[in-house]
Amino acid sequence: MDVFLQQIVNGLTLGSIYAIVALGYTMVYGIVQLINFAHGEVVMIGAMVALTVIGSLAGANTGMPPIVIVLAGIACAVPVCMVVGFTMERVAYRPLRGAPRLAPLITAIGISIILQHLAMLIWSRNPLSFPQIIPNPVFEIAGASITGVQIAIIGLSALMMLGLTALVYRTRLGVAMRATSENPQVAGLMGVNINRVISSTFVIGAGLGAVAGVMVGTYYGIAHYTMGALLGLKAFSAAVLGGIGNLAGAMLGGILLGLVEALGAGYIGEFTDLCHVSWISSGLAERCARDGHVVLMGSNYQDVFAFLVLIAVLVFRPSGLLGERVGDRA
Amino acid sequence: MAGKPMDVKVKIGIVLIALALAVLPFMLASVGTAWVRITNLAILFCLLSLGLNIVVGFAGLLDLGYIAFYGVGAYCYALLASPHFGLHLPFWIILPIGAGLACLFGVLLGAPTLKLRGDYLAIVTLGFGEIVRVFLNNLSQPVNITNGPQGITLIDPFKVDGFSFSKTETFLGLTFSGPIKYYYLLLLVLLVVIVVNVRLQDSRIGRAWVAIREDETAAQAMGINTRNVKLLAFAMGASFGGIAGGMFSAMQGFISPESFVLVESIMVLAMVVLGGMGNIWGVIAGAVLLSFVPEILRYTVEPLQKAAFGRLVIEPEVIRMLLFGLALVLMMLFRPAGLFPSKTRRREFAAGEQH
Numbered sequence: 001m002d003v004f005l006q007q008i009v010n011g012l013t014l015g016s017i018y019a020i021v022a023l024g025y026t027m028v029y030g031i032v033q034l035i036n037f038a039h040g041e042v043v044m045i046g047a048m049v050a051l052t053v054i055g056s057l058a059g060a061n062t063g064m065p066p067i068v069i070v071l072a073g074i075a076c077a078v079p080v081c082m083v084v085g086f087t088m089e090r091v092a093y094r095p096l097r098g099a100p101r102l103a104p105l106i107t108a109i110g111i112s113i114i115l116q117h118l119a120m121l122i123w124s125r126n127p128l129s130f131p132q133i134i135p136n137p138v139f140e141i142a143g144a145s146i147t148g149v150q151i152a153i154i155g156l157s158a159l160m161m162l163g164l165t166a167l168v169y170r171t172r173l174g175v176a177m178r179a180t181s182e183n184p185q186v187a188g189l190m191g192v193n194i195n196r197v198i199s200s201t202f203v204i205g206a207g208l209g210a211v212a213g214v215m216v217g218t219y220y221g222i223a224h225y226t227m228g229a230l231l232g233l234k235a236f237s238a239a240v241l242g243g244i245g246n247l248a249g250a251m252l253g254g255i256l257l258g259l260v261e262a263l264g265a266g267y268i269g270e271f272t273d274l275c276h277v278s279w280i281s282s283g284l285a286e287r288c289a290r291d292g293h294v295v296l297m298g299s300n301y302q303d304v305f306a307f308l309v310l311i312a313v314l315v316f317r318p319s320g321l322l323g324e325r326v327g328d329r330a
Numbered sequence: 331m332a333g334k335p336m337d338v339k340v341k342i343g344i345v346l347i348a349l350a351l352a353v354l355p356f357m358l359a360s361v362g363t364a365w366v367r368i369t370n371l372a373i374l375f376c377l378l379s380l381g382l383n384i385v386v387g388f389a390g391l392l393d394l395g396y397i398a399f400y401g402v403g404a405y406c407y408a409l410l411a412s413p414h415f416g417l418h419l420p421f422w423i424i425l426p427i428g429a430g431l432a433c434l435f436g437v438l439l440g441a442p443t444l445k446l447r448g449d450y451l452a453i454v455t456l457g458f459g460e461i462v463r464v465f466l467n468n469l470s471q472p473v474n475i476t477n478g479p480q481g482i483t484l485i486d487p488f489k490v491d492g493f494s495f496s497k498t499e500t501f502l503g504l505t506f507s508g509p510i511k512y513y514y515l516l517l518l519v520l521l522v523v524i525v526v527n528v529r530l531q532d533s534r535i536g537r538a539w540v541a542i543r544e545d546e547t548a549a550q551a552m553g554i555n556t557r558n559v560k561l562l563a564f565a566m567g568a569s570f571g572g573i574a575g576g577m578f579s580a581m582q583g584f585i586s587p588e589s590f591v592l593v594e595s596i597m598v599l600a601m602v603v604l605g606g607m608g609n610i611w612g613v614i615a616g617a618v619l620l621s622f623v624p625e626i627l628r629y630t631v632e633p634l635q636k637a638a639f640g641r642l643v644i645e646p647e648v649i650r651m652l653l654f655g656l657a658l659v660l661m662m663l664f665r666p667a668g669l670f671p672s673k674t675r676r677r678e679f680a681a682g683e684q685h
Binding site for chain 2: 034035091092095096099100101102103104105106107109110111112113114116117118120121229230233236237240295297300301303304306307308310311314315318
């Protein structure tokens with residue numbers, strides 16, 4: 001099996017999920033210049049709701065085909081997450097519009113803690129296994145294997161990205177969104193109902209997040225009440241990498257981050273294998289002769305890559321790959 | 331204020347508070363030694379909150395990875411004073427090393443990121459905290475440094491010559507147990523840290539921090555080297571965290587990466603926010619309040635639920651976290667400057683609402 005090609009396939013899958021979550025961050029940031037810290041938690045709730053629905057439908061012997069059950073899970077998760085996103089904006093962010101930047105950031109952290117622990121109360125403290133009912137055929141392409149679920153994730157993500165682009169550039173709501181992100185006051189004077197536009201941004205982002213949650217659950221086969229935190233952080237890194245506030249940037253950043261992570265996890269063991277430099281000491285050479293490898297950092301460091309990418313981007317190109325250079329807004 | 335002769339009433343008040351703090355551990359010990367330990371942890375959280383207050387409260391930089399510095403200090407102490415490496419250095423050597431190391435980490439993190447805007451900084455510090463945790467968990471391969479998720483055990487207590495802080499001794503008819511000795515030591519350190527904080531607040535540096543917090547561009551125009559001054563805030567906050575971490579290590583005798591997770595960072599942040607960012611006394615009040623809430627919950631909510639439902643429906647731990655989350659949200663919505671706000675901070679938040 002070709003490791004490189006295999007990790008590209010895995011990276012594309014992971015990257016599509018990151019991209020969809022990153023879109024939620026970037027849309028909200030583009031419009032209200034706010035990092036919606038709790039977006040990762042919305043994704044988690046999406047996964048949990050879908051898990052419950054899929055689990056109970058599959059257990060009830062309704063005779064429904066598996067695809068329909070999963071679609072039903074998504075159909076239930078999306079509205080729930082939309083309500084969560086809408087409420088969040090109304091309760092925690094709207095009253096703080098115009099307050100110092102620190103304030104909405106702190107409420108966002110508070111909201112994410114609350115959502116996490118509510119989810120823990122409702123579902124479980126322990127990781128739940130996500131019902132994997134879709135038949136998952138494995139295809140061999142040029143030495144790498146790709147599963148049906150991976151194809152579905154990549155395809156569905158592409159569809160959603162297309163849909164969102166169409167929404168933003170082809171509809172009245174999209175025009176209103178772009179106007180609001182350009183200048184909320186002027187957009188308001190032009191007759192745009194800013195509050196409604198901001199609400200719909202949160203709702204759309206949350207809906208995308210819900211689907212992403214179902215995809216993560218299906219891909220890893222596991223759901224946990226803390227799963228949103230790390231995923232959210234990585235997706236945010238992806239959004240920053242692409243240039244926050246920029247839709248195409250979020251998609252590009254997500255895919256790139258997924259690839260970096262997968263390739264990093266695949267190769268870090270080889271790169272940090274001390275046996276390449278076994279001449280340093282005779283003890284090391286002995287261990288190499290005995291074990292074959294003395295790996296300094298294994299794939300358990302996978303989670304570190306996203307942050308390293310984030311820090312590198314922020315230091316060398318804070319506006320991201322596709323972002324425009326913007327001045328500081330106080 | 332410092333130059334004014336103190337009011338007699340204030341003097342009496344200080345003496346009374348000092349007396350109360352002096353006899354407190356014996357009263358708590360008569361209820362149960364557990365309460366002395368809880369109080370010690372509360373003082374430790376006061377130290378941490380005061381450290382974070384320098385970064386978040388004074389300089390207005392949201393640091394979500396603060397617990398990493400605490401972890402660095404704690405691991406520094408644990409590695410240099412435990413059978414893990416067979417090293418048993420005395421604490422007065424390790425604590426400064428720990429503080430220095432945490433300070434170094436603070437500068438390493440701060441130098442590349444401090445030119446970023448506030449919200450980016452928050453995310454980067456959060457990521458930094460995660461990185462430190464991942465390393466603590468995984469640095470047991472191929473050379474065992476941190477002992478991975480199992481953590482480090484049998485850490486030395488503080489010792490001065492023959493006087494160990496872990497032994498129980500009787501002096502003048504009073505029983506000084508280990509936790510009671512640590513209580514006095516922690517109180518002493520807290521006092522020093524408070525004095526340092528108060529002096530910092532009124533100093534040239536302290537005023538520079540506040541200036542940066544209120545308006546960075548204006549501060550720069552007034553000739554403040556914003557980058558260096560922010561870096562200083564980061565380094566100082568980090569070194570306080572490092573000291574607190576070292577003391578935590580010695581007190582507990584056991585540490586593992588589990589103690590240095592994101593939730594702990596958020597807990598310290600909640601203490602700072604609840605008390606009032608930038609107000610030293612408010613922050614201490616916030617830390618004490620939030621340290622005791624979970625314990626009080628444990629002693630009230632558990633029996634109450636068992637009486638009402640016959641079993642534990644909601645664990646006190648969950649209620650605690652929900653309360654933290656709610657505290658963060660409600661404070662920002664209704665009293666953004668904290669329960670006990672500092673004067674300038676209140677003015678700033680009031681001004682912000684007029685935009």
